[in-house]
Amino acid sequence: xxxxxxxxxxxxxxxxxxxxxxxxxxxxxxxxxxxxxxxxxxxxxxxxxxxxxxxxxxxxxxxxxxxxxxxxxxxxxxxxxxxxxxxxxxxxxxxxxxxxxxxxxxxxxxxxxxxxxxxxxxxxxxxxxxxxxxxxxxxxxxxxxxxxxxxxxxxxxxxxxxx
Amino acid sequence: xxxxxxxxxxxxxxxxxxxxxxxxxxxxxxxxxxxxxxxxxxxxxxxxxxxxxxxxxxxxxxxxxxxxxxxxxxxxxxxxxxxxxxxxxxxxxxxxxxxxxxxxxxxxxxxxxxxxxxxxxxxxxxxxxxxxxxxxxxxxxxxxxxxxxxxx
Numbered sequence: 001x002x003x004x005x006x007x008x009x010x011x012x013x014x015x016x017x018x019x020x021x022x023x024x025x026x027x028x029x030x031x032x033x034x035x036x037x038x039x040x041x042x043x044x045x046x047x048x049x050x051x052x053x054x055x056x057x058x059x060x061x062x063x064x065x066x067x068x069x070x071x072x073x074x075x076x077x078x079x080x081x082x083x084x085x086x087x088x089x090x091x092x093x094x095x096x097x098x099x100x101x102x103x104x105x106x107x108x109x110x111x112x113x114x115x116x117x118x119x120x121x122x123x124x125x126x127x128x129x130x131x132x133x134x135x136x137x138x139x140x141x142x143x144x145x146x147x148x149x150x151x152x153x154x155x156x157x158x159x160x161x162x163x
Numbered sequence: 164x165x166x167x168x169x170x171x172x173x174x175x176x177x178x179x180x181x182x183x184x185x186x187x188x189x190x191x192x193x194x195x196x197x198x199x200x201x202x203x204x205x206x207x208x209x210x211x212x213x214x215x216x217x218x219x220x221x222x223x224x225x226x227x228x229x230x231x232x233x234x235x236x237x238x239x240x241x242x243x244x245x246x247x248x249x250x251x252x253x254x255x256x257x258x259x260x261x262x263x264x265x266x267x268x269x270x271x272x273x274x275x276x277x278x279x280x281x282x283x284x285x286x287x288x289x290x291x292x293x294x295x296x297x298x299x300x301x302x303x304x305x306x307x308x309x310x311x312x313x314x315x
Contacts, residue, residue, distance in 0.1 A: 015167065016167055022231070022232075041193050043207055045222060046222065049309055049314055050315060065215070066214035067214075068215055079259070081271065084269045105268055143258045143273075145258075148218070163194075
């Protein structure tokens with residue numbers, strides 16, 4: 001059986017805690033086979049999870065006294081009942097002979113404290129070029145993971161958050 | 164060099180612990196930070212679960228597909244039907260993440276202990292327009308659900 005867990009000095013990486021994938025020797029394996037690597041700055045620590053039958057267009061405040069704002073917008077992974085691409089053929093008169101497609105239907109907006117479902121809306125704008133705008137919508141059977149990883153413009157290089 | 168790893172008892176007051184009320188677990192601080200007195204946000208690994216200031220609820224984990232090595236699989240689903248992907252049994256009610264469909268909206272669900280299913284609806288309505296779906300190939304990954312103590 002391969003060595004899976006190392007606490008101490010790794011030849012590549014130095015002092016730390018390392019865990020390798022099944023079948024990989026943590027002492028010698030390639031970096032890509034490390035499940036846990038002490039050199040990384042942030043890992044997939046879950047700050048909060050949520051399970052909501054619906055979230056209205058006004059959004060959900062996911063912070064509270066037990067999970068206050070982190071001080072930055074975190075990475076939030078959202079799964080809802082309906083996801084995927086929407087491809088809709090023009091069915092209005094006069095026929096524009098056009099297909100409208102949204103490559104990601106499940107669009108969400110987030111802040112340091114809230115999560116809000118938004119829709120991608122097509123605006124052919126006289127067919128001079130499709131313009132894409134965001135409107136409100138509701139989300140159904142929503143599950144989400146708030147990861148303690150900054151995902152905010154202006155915070156990605158802030159040394160206090162990464163070093 | 165800073166103390167990076169604590170396994171066992173901790174009295175880090177920034178995590179809400181003290182000598183009279185210690186915590187137990189595995190903690191690893193980011194490079195250059197002392198695990199004995201770092202802030203919660205400076206922990207790279209935290210096995211606590213609880214209210215502030217013990218801020219993390221668990222680790223983000225992916226449930227492997229049944230061959231035990233891949234973390235996602237593709238499945239072809241015809242219109243109006245369901246497909247499934249087999250999983251390694253590490254519990255049930257995992258969150259199924261679906262992507263890859265083209266021209267259709269998939270409907271996903273919580274997983275069973277050994278498989279998860281995805282529905283390709285025969286039609287869907289988007290922006291008040293109803294469209295029919297076709298056969299789709301979806302990519303599925305499953306994320307491990309935490310105890311309901313972490314849900315709200």
